[in-house]
Amino acid sequence: MNLIVPTLEIQIESYEGPLATLITLIKKNKVSIWDVPIAFITERFLEYVELIKEFKLKIAEDFIDIASLLLFLKSRMLLPTDTTGEEEEETEEEIVQRLIEFEQMRNMATTIGNLPMLNRDIFCRGKDSVEGEVDYDLLLLCKVFFDVITRREERYITVSEIKPTLEEKINMLKSVIDTAGIFVWNIDDEEEHREKVATILGMLELTRTRVVTLTQKRPFGKIVMKKRGEVSPLVSGNG
Known part of the structure; x- marks a missing residue:
């Protein structure tokens, strides 16, 4: 089976991780997750690991975990058929299940990310513009104040004379x-x-x-x- 070797494109600072790398390799070679060619994918994956190790060791630790599983599966494939058993099948299913779950979560994250977001796609109405300060004459303000005071209605209280005293x-x-x-x-x-x-x-x-x-x-x-x-x-x- 001839597989297409993908062009190596990695952004170290924003790379998503080993599962994303596996999914990228599988998609570029148009292979079903349930029918992954372990040997070839392992070789391509190790190439990615070696490249990442040159840039950032901390990121490579996550990749090495997946690489160890792939190498284990590849070594099991080299053994006679009658010696393989449930352990190999369980390991393969583990990787496949992790890939499926990761792809589902990534798709959900993409769907959520495409939803309208406040201050990105939707913007609230801004505040009304504030009028500039007006410079009033202090004497004029005092005059208006006293005019209001003098115009107030005077109130009177009527006290009736107490009868009888x-x-x-x-x-x-x-x-x-x-x-x-x-x-x-x-x-x-x-x-x-x-x-x-x-x-x-x-x-x-x-x-x-x-x-x-x-x-x-x-x-x-x-x-x-x-x-x-x-x-x-x-x-x-x-x-």
């Missing part, structure tokens, strides 16, 4: 106590909020001045105010 409420409570002697007040009674606040403050003030006593059996329950004794003078304006 605390003094008026104290006098009312004192009048009730002087007349009835007791005053019962419930926070739930229908009164305006301001009225309730004035009532509570009035009762507390009368208690502070020891005019009345306050009793409440439970939180937020009814408050009972009773006259204690003679009314102490109240100072107007002490609220």
Whole structure:
């Protein structure tokens, strides 16, 4: 069988390895992976190994591993037929299987590499151009700022006068106590909020001045105010 000897083309820095070399030899000689002429391929492979050894010993180590297998197969072929057995077949199948797996992975890598890649085949839209800086007059900016400040709508808070006043409420409570002697007040009674606040403050003030006593059996329950004794003078304006 006449085989074509391929032109030796090796790029040492980017060479893929011994399996790629074997596949290259097989393809250039148009031989099936399952029908590899071991003797001839071994010779061609060793030529590649010798060349690579001259350039880079570390790369040659991987090639020597495959070369040793090829030489083993070649030596087995020189032995009588009846001495060969399953060991030779297993070694040949090992090389063939490694070649097939390597070729499959290389094909998948090529397929993935051909997919559109960001920043290589596909590019994102760039950022909008930034307008140049504008030089504004500082005095003009200050004028605009003060114009905005003066144009702001002024907000006013209306505070309603509390009616009755605390003094008026104290006098009312004192009048009730002087007349009835007791005053019962419930926070739930229908009164305006301001009225309730004035009532509570009035009762507390009368208690502070020891005019009345306050009793409440439970939180937020009814408050009972009773006259204690003679009314102490109240100072107007002490609220």
